[in-house]
Amino acid sequence: GTDTLGVGVNVPIRTVLFTALTKYDGTRVRTLRAREFHQIAGRAGRAGFDTAGYVVAQAPEHVIENEKALAKAGDDPKKRRKVVRKKAPEGFVAWSDTTFEKLIAADPEPLTSRFKVTNIMLLSVIARPGDAFKAMRHLLEDNHEPRKAQLRHIRRAIAIYRSLLDGGVVEKLDTPDAEGRTIRLTVDLQQDFALNQPLSTFALASFDLLDPESPSYALDMVSVVESTLDDPRQILAAQQNKERGIAVGAMKADGIEYEERMERLQDVTYPKPLEELLLHAYDVYSKSHPWVRDHPVSPKSIIRDMYERAMTFTEFTSFYELARTEGIVLRYLAGAFKALDHTIPDDLKSEDLQDLIAWLGELVRQVDSSLLDEWEQLANPEVETAEQAQEKADQVKPVTxxxxxxxxxxxxxxxxxxxxxxxxxxxxxxxxxxxxxxxxxxxxxxxxxxxxxxxxxxxxxxxxxxxxxxxxxxxxxxxxxxxxxxxxxxxxxxxxxxxxxxxxxxxxxxxxxxxxxxxxxxxxx
Structure with a gap:
């Protein structure tokens, strides 16, 4: 059974309570989809045990406040007209009992396959004993994908394989090795090497463009890796706003008129180190590796900016006014640390670069050690009791x-x-x-x-x-x-x-x- 929206609903056992019928999906706040709603609502009861469950949706906060105010006014029409109704917050995505009823009656949206051939998938298959070609053929054809989609995945797998071969990440063997492989990973990659970004092979090829003797070598390596990571839009927007604020101040000091200032500001953006070099390298690389066109290179400077300014996590978020999005900053730093540590081969890590990677890892650990501890646990699984796991979670290694x-x-x-x-x-x-x-x-x-x-x-x-x-x-x-x-x-x-x-x-x-x-x-x- 279901209860419609209301105030003061008595919540029985085996009930799911929706405090909102909207969610933030990483890009915007939107109404729940029918599949999401039904998946959550389905927890009201246990199959084979309960014959009914209850689902309750709570009205928006401002609607509840208005209902309380109207209830306080009673049935007197004059008092009810004088009630000042609270408005919805700016940008609020509203829901109502109609929304609730539509979600109840709606059929769940059809499932869409998210299967995708990636670098790491192909590398994992190649690293296994046996014939990698046969294993990939089984993976790509023995599934429920339409034939058209299967062919698309096969073409992408071939393109990725060729790029790995051209980049020297894998090599062909004239005869199968002791474990039946006809292709294998190159032997000079460290044990935890991982091409886990779509543009990791591009980054690997781009490292050769940098001068190891340059004073900025370590930071340039960081810029190459950062250009292959997903854009954290909130951070980049904050950096752009900061750059434009500085530019406006300089233009005002130079006496530039408002209209011209606004025109010039359109060219001011967030820092993009090595932009010209990386865009040219990407253009050349994509001609022989066309699959990378699905993932444009994106020069940016977040790790490099923080390091060059010698800022702590708190100073960085304060400087760019990112206090409300600290979680996004932390996740980006953690992902960048993993990419730097596992994507750059050990023989390319200079002393300065090793220092920088160690600094970034410790910075993330001191803010939230669970992010890195979880990766370490996955890489080095060990049997531990619940008490030991909790004790480990509660402890943060001393910074020294x-x-x-x-x-x-x-x-x-x-x-x-x-x-x-x-x-x-x-x-x-x-x-x-x-x-x-x-x-x-x-x-x-x-x-x-x-x-x-x-x-x-x-x-x-x-x-x-x-x-x-x-x-x-x-x-x-x-x-x-x-x-x-x-x-x-x-x-x-x-x-x-x-x-x-x-x-x-x-x-x-x-x-x-x-x-x-x-x-x-x-x-x-």
Whole structure:
């Protein structure tokens, strides 16, 4: 049985209560589809045990408030006319008892196959013992897909296979190996290598276009991988708004008229590192691998932007006003970490790139360790009790336990101060270090001496490199002493920031806790 919309419905046993008849599907808020509604409603009762179940749909909140107000007014027509009815929130997708009845009567939408041949599917089949061609033929033809769809899947499998062969990811064997394979994965890929993105093979081919000796090599590798990931539209929109705000300020300072400003703003978008290189490479690659046209390359800079700005997760979401979409940011960071770690072959991971990947993994772990722990559990399954699983879920590894990642966190925290000093943002620096006695005035006075001597403060790849950061570990006192040297235009390297890193406080807060001790001409640590 079903109950129509109403207020104060008595909910019996074996009842499903819908608090809304709409849902957010990742793109927009929409009314439930009939299949979704029936699938949820079907939980009201157990087949073979219950002869009936109850499904109740709750009215929208503003409708309930209006009904309460009208009930309070009673039957007096004058009082009822004076009731100020609450309006639906802006952008609200409404539902009513009519919506409820339509969903009850509607036939579920027909199921549509989502089967799709992917890189990882083909690689998984090739990695198995036996004849991969025979296994794929069985997979693609022994199913309920229409013949037209089967042929489409077969053509796509052939195209992907050819791209893997051309990219050197798989190789043909003249004779079957001991396990009956006639094709196999190339042997120089690490054990956990995974081409789990549609454009992973494109990324693999594009890595050869980068110069391993370039100071920006690690960040350029990140940009290649980011260009193959799905676009997180909310983050990119926030970055574009920030860029346009900066552009408007600059144009106003230059005296550019409103109409021209608006016209120029159309060309301002979010950061797209290596855009020209990647688009050209994609165009060339797609000519011999036409299947990638279904997945356009999309240059963007989220991981790179966060790393170059030396921001923490909280600073990044605050800077771009993404507090309401932190979950989307976190999921993107976690997915990017997995792609970087598993898509880039080990022999292409420079020291700087390994540091960056370790930093990203630790950043995600400190925000929500369950995302990475779940992947690790899938990769390394082990039998554990429910209590052990819960204990593991409740524990977060100390941030200092991963020495490589923690060094990057310290380096980023120090370089964040360099970037702010270069922009003369002494007020922000004062907020960071006020508790250590370095308020805005103290920072301003210290930097005045630097600006009297130099006209510029470098913030490029060389300026943020490990060569300009010295770390002395003092385990006896539970701290690190660090010194970040400024990249001055003369190459004197005589100025910088000295600080102490509190290890215990860092573990407690899940970040590098820095206490600045001096800013100026540097002496010994």
């Amino acid at each position: 336990a991963n020495a490589r990642a923690f060094r990057v966190l310290v380096r980023n925290a120090m370089f964040r101060r360099v970037e702010l000093a270069a922009l003369d943002h002494v007020n922000v620096l004062g907020e960071l270090d006020g508790d250590a006695g370095w308020n805005a005035d103290a920072w301003g006075d210290a930097m005045d001496g630097y600006w009297d001597e130099y006209d510029d403060l470098g913030t490029g790849p060389d300026a943020r490199g490990p060569k300009l950061l010295q770390i002395e570990e003092d385990a006896a006192h539970g701290l690190w002493r660090v010194r970040q040297t400024f990249a001055d235009p003369n190459g004197d390297h005589g100025w910088g920031i000295s600080a102490e890193v509190d290890l215990a406080a860092s573990d407690e807060e899940g970040r590098a806790v820095i206490r600045v001790t001096s800013v100026g001409e540097l002496g010994a640590l």
